[in-house]
Amino acid sequence: MQHTFWRQMRRGIFDENPIFVQFLGMCSALAVTTSVVNALGMGLSVTAVLVCSNLFISLLRSFIPKQVRIASFIIVISGFVTAVDLIVKAFLPAISKSLGLFIPLIVVNCIILARAEAFASKNGPVPSLVDGLACGIGYTLAITALAFVRELFGTGVLFAAADGTGGLRVFGSWYAPVTIFIMPAGAFLTLGVLCALFNTLRGAVAKKEAAAVAEKPAQEETDGSAEPETPETAAEPAPETPSADAASPAAESAGPIGPIEERQG
Amino acid sequence: MSNIFLLMLTAILTENFIFSKFLGICPFLGVSEKPDTALGMGMAVTFVMTISSTVTYGVYHFLLAPFGLEYLQTIAFILIIASLVQFIEMFLRRFVPALYSALGIYLPLITTNCAVLGAALLNISEGYTFLESVLYGFSAALGFTLAIVLFAGVRERLKYADPPKAFVGFPLLLITAGLVAMAFSGFSGFSFS
Numbered sequence: 001m002q003h004t005f006w007r008q009m010r011r012g013i014f015d016e017n018p019i020f021v022q023f024l025g026m027c028s029a030l031a032v033t034t035s036v037v038n039a040l041g042m043g044l045s046v047t048a049v050l051v052c053s054n055l056f057i058s059l060l061r062s063f064i065p066k067q068v069r070i071a072s073f074i075i076v077i078s079g080f081v082t083a084v085d086l087i088v089k090a091f092l093p094a095i096s097k098s099l100g101l102f103i104p105l106i107v108v109n110c111i112i113l114a115r116a117e118a119f120a121s122k123n124g125p126v127p128s129l130v131d132g133l134a135c136g137i138g139y140t141l142a143i144t145a146l147a148f149v150r151e152l153f154g155t156g157v158l159f160a161a162a163d164g165t166g167g168l169r170v171f172g173s174w175y176a177p178v179t180i181f182i183m184p185a186g187a188f189l190t191l192g193v194l195c196a197l198f199n200t201l202r203g204a205v206a207k208k209e210a211a212a213v214a215e216k217p218a219q220e221e222t223d224g225s226a227e228p229e230t231p232e233t234a235a236e237p238a239p240e241t242p243s244a245d246a247a248s249p250a251a252e253s254a255g256p257i258g259p260i261e262e263r264q265g
Numbered sequence: 266m267s268n269i270f271l272l273m274l275t276a277i278l279t280e281n282f283i284f285s286k287f288l289g290i291c292p293f294l295g296v297s298e299k300p301d302t303a304l305g306m307g308m309a310v311t312f313v314m315t316i317s318s319t320v321t322y323g324v325y326h327f328l329l330a331p332f333g334l335e336y337l338q339t340i341a342f343i344l345i346i347a348s349l350v351q352f353i354e355m356f357l358r359r360f361v362p363a364l365y366s367a368l369g370i371y372l373p374l375i376t377t378n379c380a381v382l383g384a385a386l387l388n389i390s391e392g393y394t395f396l397e398s399v400l401y402g403f404s405a406a407l408g409f410t411l412a413i414v415l416f417a418g419v420r421e422r423l424k425y426a427d428p429p430k431a432f433v434g435f436p437l438l439l440i441t442a443g444l445v446a447m448a449f450s451g452f453s454g455f456s457f458s
Contacts, residue, residue, distance in 0.1 A: 023435055026294065027379045031287035071347055074376075078340040086336065101386055104339045108377045110291055184285050185450055188443030196429075196436040203431075 005130055012134025014205075018111045019142035019191075020198040025111040028102045029143045030187040034154070037162050039147035040140065041095040045084050045103060047136025050112050052080045054132030057120040064121070073116040078107045094162040111139060142194075149190050154181030272397060273404035282380050282405050283412040284449040289380030293413050294438055303417035305367045307410025311403065313353060314381050317346050318402025321385040322395055342385045343376075350376045380409055416445055 018024045025046070032042040056076050057064075064072045085103045089096045096103065106112065115135055120128040152158055156175045160167030180186045282288045289310070296306040321342050329335055354372050357365040365372070375381060384405050388398040419441055428437050 023294070024291075026290040027287050030290060070376075071344075074343055074347060075340065078343050082336060082339050085339070101383055101390070104386055105288075105379045105383055107339055107343050108379045108382050110377055113377060180447075183450060184287065185443045185446035187287070188439045188446055192432070192436045192439030192443060195439060196431040199436065200431045 004127070008127065008130045009134045009137070012131060012136075013138040013141060014202070016135075017138045017142055017198070018135050019139060019146075020195050021202070022111075022114070024114055025109045025139060026191075028105065028109060029139075029146065030184075030191060032099055032102055033143050033147035033150055033187060034182045035098075035151045035162070036144060036147045036159050038095065038098055039143045041088070041092065041162070042099055042102065043136070043140025043143055045088060045099075046106055046109060046111065046139055047133065048084055049077065049080045049106050050115060050136040050139075051129060051132040053077045053112055054115055054120040054128040055125055056080075057116045058123060058125045058128035061121045069121065070113070070117070073113060073121075074107065077112050077116070081106045092162075098162045111135060146187075146191055146194055149194070150181045150186060153178050154183075154186065269397065269400060273400055276401055276404040277408040277411065278449075278452040281408045281412055281449055281452075282383070283409060283416075284446040285453070286383070288383040289378050289409055292374060292378055293409075293416065294435070294442070295374075297413050297417040297420050300414055300417040300421070302367060303413045304410065305364055307406070307413050309353070309364075309368055309372060310375060310378060310380065310409055311406035313346070313349055313375050314384050314406040314409075315399060315403040317342075317349055317381055318384055318388055318398050319395075320345050320349070322388060322393075322398040325389055338386070338389065339382075342382055346381050346385070347376045380405070412445075412449070416442065419445060 012018075016022055019026070019029050028042055028046070032038045053073070053076055057073055060072075060076070081104060084106070085096075088099075088103060115131060119131045123131070148158070151160070152170060154177055155167075156171045156177045157167040157169050181190060276282075280286060283290065283293050292306055292310070297303050324341055324345060325335075325338060329337060329341060350373060354365075357368070357372070384402045388401055391401075393401055420438070423437065423441060426437070432440070
């Protein structure tokens with residue numbers, strides 16, 4: 001039990017990170033990451049919706065007819081999104097204002113539909129809840145990292161409040177903010193570089209684990225681990241991790257287009 | 266009249282859905298392999314967005330607002346969009362099979378295209394009139410089409426590039442999109458209003 005929990009958490013946060021590996025939910029990731037506070041607000045909102053929708057869809061999975069399941073999922077999800085929207089509006093008006101459109105747009109965030117289709121509709125409530133939590137945390141960490149870089153270099157200030165005041169001035173007054181980081185183009189560029197870094201990290205970890213699994217490391221592996229370059233397999237978003245994760249259902253690799261593909265059939 | 270022209274130009278260029286509002290990034294990165302597929306996707310999105318802007322305007326102002334049900338707008342709009350996409354899918358399969366097979370799995374994906382829902386929600390929050398809503402949906406979709414077709418053209422060239430291994434695939438696409446976005450940010454120098 002304990003073991004499965006950590007494996008699920010690791011899969012959601014690292015091996016199949018929604019942003020860096022599966023490339024789901026890009027719109028919000030690029031749009032709200034001009035400040036760390038916004039990113040955290042968005043991340044928590046998405047996590048809340050993801051946990052609730054995964055739990056409910058898992059509970060309802062035997063009652064939802066297969067043919068209309070996508071529509072049913074969307075209705076469940078949009079119910080929770082409306083709830084989160086109203087809660088954020090009531091208690092965090094500044095964040096609600098700066099996130100604006102992107103809170104109601106959680107409805108069409110592919111992460112949530114993808115998890116509903118690939119996981120919650122096939123698994124029990126407890127694993128689904130953990131899966132929602134893991135993916136939500138993975139998403140939150142990813143966009144917070146992106147926001148951290150963008151806010152730090154784009155404004156020179158960190159953790160500014162949602163209305164743009166306060167915050168921690170990291171650099172001295174000599175620092176001229178590089179505004180490209182908080183402009184739309186900077187969002188794409190920063191995320192691209194972060195993705196590449198994450199790929200390298202995953203490659204290194206996969207290599208280390210492969211070496212640990214093999215009792216005595218093969219000669220060519222020790223040769224290869226000397227260079228920091230990513231192995232070919234890790235450069236692509238490989239759905240099956242090289243670790244002992246073979247138990248994950250095949251539908252896990254569905255990705256952003258998986259659910260729809262099945263719907264066509 | 267000039268007002269409406271400005272609204273359209275702003276929606277297409279200065280506030281481009283992809284490069285300034287970050288709406289519809291998933292299909293933008295997913296369906297931009299070839300310019301002609303990208304154009305098909307753009308046309309499908311234009312079609313859906315124009316109709317959905319029209320219908321959601323009516324539903325909001327004549328069904329939700331009179332009964333004080335504004336908080337249901339997200340649920341209502343996504344249902345409208347989902348059924349519209351279903352309808353268009355059936356229509357295309359029956360009458361334009363070539364376009365239908367070209368769009369393939371990306372057609373149902375329009376349901377979860379945040380540009381469509383985003384345009385519908387923006388129309389309401391900006392308080393556009395009926396005509397403005399329809400034109401805004403239409404021209405925002407044109408901007409989307411412009412962006413995705415241009416990007417597909419750039420992306421074709423990438424096939425011959427030899428990037429560092431860590432950048433192969435998505436990271437490189439994002440960097441490229443960033444460069445195209447930079448070009449588009451030139452439009453923000455124009456002040457139309």
